[in-house]
Amino acid sequence: MNIEEKLQQMGLELPEAPKPVAAYIPAKRAGDLVFVSGQIPLRDGQIAYRGKVGAERTQEEGYEAARLCALNALAAVKALVGSLGEIEIVQVRGFVNCTPDFENHPEVINGASELLVELFGERGRHARAAVGVSALPRDVTVEVEMIVRVLP
Secondary structure, eight states, X not given: OOHHHHHHHTTOOOXXXXXXXXXXXXXXXXXXXXXXXXXXXXXXXXEOOBSOBTTTBXXXXXXXXXXXXXXXXXXXXXXXXXXXXXXXXXXXXXXEEBOTTOOOHHHHHXXXXXXXXXXXXXXXXXXXXXXXXXXXXXGBSEEEEEEEEEOO
């Protein structure tokens, strides 16, 4: 089963690749690695989650935002390499817009990590950072960036 079929079975859809809003590109390939710019929780071109986890947003909403960020990152990869069938996830970095007392950053970024493992199995396991920050662009709740490897 390919990744798009798996997504469909899960009730998810790969969005259209996000468009950059400044002087950068959504993803860049260097050899067999693809570096994905930080992706925000966009749905149908609109920001789906704004606000801080621990104030306006719950941990569960942050988890869902991280999942959405991962889907947008995968869309950027697919737009660049043409397919998700022969990639493995190398690293995920997740940034959580949160209150100073919020400490469950890993549980929020699990939204991205667990989705990737569910989709790719062992090829979805990755190195990771989950960091709390005082603010993110446009007051989004989560931002996720990735490094993936295109398999030979």
